[in-house]
Amino acid sequence: MKVYSFPRGGLSFIDPTVPPGNSSETAFLPVLSVIPLIQESGGRVSPLVSVGDSVREGMLIGRGGPGAANVHATVPGRVVRKVEWEDSEGRPSEALVIRMEGSFERLGRKEKSFSRAGLDYSELQRTLTDCGVVEMEGSGKPVAETLEALNNIKSPQTLVVRCVFDDPWLAADYVLCKERLQAVVEGSFIIAKAGGRIKHIVFAVSQREKELGKAMLAEASQYNIPSSMVLTGSRYPQGNRRELELVLRKYEKSENIDLGFLLVFGPATLAAVYDAVKYHRPVLDRYVAVGGSAVRKPRIMRVRIGKRIRDLFEECGGFVDVPGRIVAGSPLSGKAVLNPDEPVTKTSYAVFAILKAQAVDSPKRNCISCGECRNVCPVGLDPEELYKQIKISLSRPPGAEECHGCSCCDVVCPSCLPLSEVIMGKTLGGPRSA
Ligand code: SF4
Numbered sequence: 486m487k488v489y490s491f492p493r494g495g496l497s498f499i500d501p502t503v504p505p506g507n508s509s510e511t512a513f514l515p516v517l518s519v520i521p522l523i524q525e526s527g528g529r530v531s532p533l534v535s536v537g538d539s540v541r542e543g544m545l546i547g548r549g550g551p552g553a554a555n556v557h558a559t560v561p562g563r564v565v566r567k568v569e570w571e572d573s574e575g576r577p578s579e580a581l582v583i584r585m586e587g588s589f590e591r592l593g594r595k596e597k598s599f600s601r602a603g604l605d606y607s608e609l610q611r612t613l614t615d616c617g618v619v620e621m622e623g624s625g626k627p628v629a630e631t632l633e634a635l636n637n638i639k640s641p642q643t644l645v646v647r648c649v650f651d652d653p654w655l656a657a658d659y660v661l662c663k664e665r666l667q668a669v670v671e672g673s674f675i676i677a678k679a680g681g682r683i684k685h686i687v688f689a690v691s692q693r694e695k696e697l698g699k700a701m702l703a704e705a706s707q708y709n710i711p712s713s714m715v716l717t718g719s720r721y722p723q724g725n726r727r728e729l730e731l732v733l734r735k736y737e738k739s740e741n742i743d744l745g746f747l748l749v750f751g752p753a754t755l756a757a758v759y760d761a762v763k764y765h766r767p768v769l770d771r772y773v774a775v776g777g778s779a780v781r782k783p784r785i786m787r788v789r790i791g792k793r794i795r796d797l798f799e800e801c802g803g804f805v806d807v808p809g810r811i812v813a814g815s816p817l818s819g820k821a822v823l824n825p826d827e828p829v830t831k832t833s834y835a836v837f838a839i840l841k842a843q844a845v846d847s848p849k850r851n852c853i854s855c856g857e858c859r860n861v862c863p864v865g866l867d868p869e870e871l872y873k874q875i876k877i878s879l880s881r882p883p884g885a886e887e888c889h890g891c892s893c894c895d896v897v898c899p900s901c902l903p904l905s906e907v908i909m910g911k912t913l914g915g916p917r918s919a
């Protein structure tokens with residue numbers, strides 16, 4: 486079977502501190518949960534409860550508005566306080582802290598299932614809104630908003646199920662795919678119906694996970710929307726929207742088909758869509774890869790949203806030595822966690838801690854014009870030249886806007902220059918972020 490890869494640049498990325506992708510473990514229920522009221526997408530939620538109120542498991546405690554999804558209590562308990570902090574990018578955060586008490590209404594009980602037969606797209610979208618389903622692999626944007634925007638796109642539409650594991654820190658998504666394959670596949674067909682005009686589903690699967698792709702395709706054969714599998718390369722950043730679209734357009738051409746507009750969702754989102762429609766279950770938990778050189782027992786955990794990162798590390802055996810840096814996400818695209826009391830959110834696919842000795846920023850040196858950054862840039866940019874122009878003129882030259890911040894250039898630069906940050910316009914040369 487043909488493998489489709491983006492044409493230039495990129496990296497093969499391995500990290501021995503990633504937890505093994507064999508299976509997941511259910512994390513302990515958090516005594517204290519921190520439920521954010523400002524979401525990754527920037528949207529703000531209106532709280533429906535106050536300090537002192539009791540909440541039930543799965544109860545709606547915050548109503549989303551534009552760009553923000555509904556939020557629910559992930560454990561039963563009492564709201565004990567409201568907290569505020571600034572994240573590592575200086576963005577304000579605000580959350581309700583819930584102390585667990587009382588009995589669970591869903592956990593350990595057989596959940597009532599609901600038929601989706603006869604539901605039209607607007608009813609499905611309403612269910613996704615009610616249950617607070619967001620794009621869990623990236624932006625955190627409410628899925629119902631994304632689907633609503635499809636109404637303005639008249640061309641054919643294809644749902645792309647992104648199972649491209651080009652970054653080892655996507656291990657939790659991989660385990661989710663294996664353990665909840667049926668939910669992921671049915672979730673994709675629910676999206677196809679909720680989107681209204683989606684006529685085709687493509688399972689984009691990295692080459693080394695071919696067997697997983699075949700199993701998905703076999704599961705998909707019972708539904709009446711055409712589906713196919715496209716094998717992609719495994720080189721980072723194959724899963725990025727741009728590189729994924731490049732290879733799918735190649736596939737489209739070689740198969741002489743019209744995929745039209747591509748809507749891309751990952752497995753965590755699709756499993757949440759399935760839970761919402763099948764069980765009216767809000768997003769209460771997610772799979773998270775916990776690891777890094779400072780963590781004693783890296784593992785894949787199924788974690789309640791709101792559990793503090795500090796508690797998650799403790800459950801993984803604590804630290805072998807003092808961590809120098811904690812990051813949510815991947816080393817290539819993650820965000821520094823300044824306070825371990827920050828919670829696991831709907832978009833936290835990984836958290837890792839690295840030893841102090843390894844976390845020291847390498848001193849930046851002058852560019853030696855080795856050309857390595859050019860070799861790995863998947864867009865074909867000249868990061869060296871762009872960086873130098875920005876440092877001289879303090880403005881972004883033409884071409885810089887094409888940079889999608891994959892960080893490949895940063896990884897290979899022997900002078901440790903913060904190329905992507907500067908080219909993306911996030912800084913004019915501050916310390917290297919995680
Ligand atoms: S971060 Fe930007 S400049 Fe650097 S390799 Fe990626 S796309 Fe190219």
Ligand code: SF4
Pocket residue numbers: 851852853854855856857858859868869872897898899900901902904
């Ligand atoms: S990789 Fe770094 S040192 Fe080499 S050319 Fe690019 S910016 Fe200069």
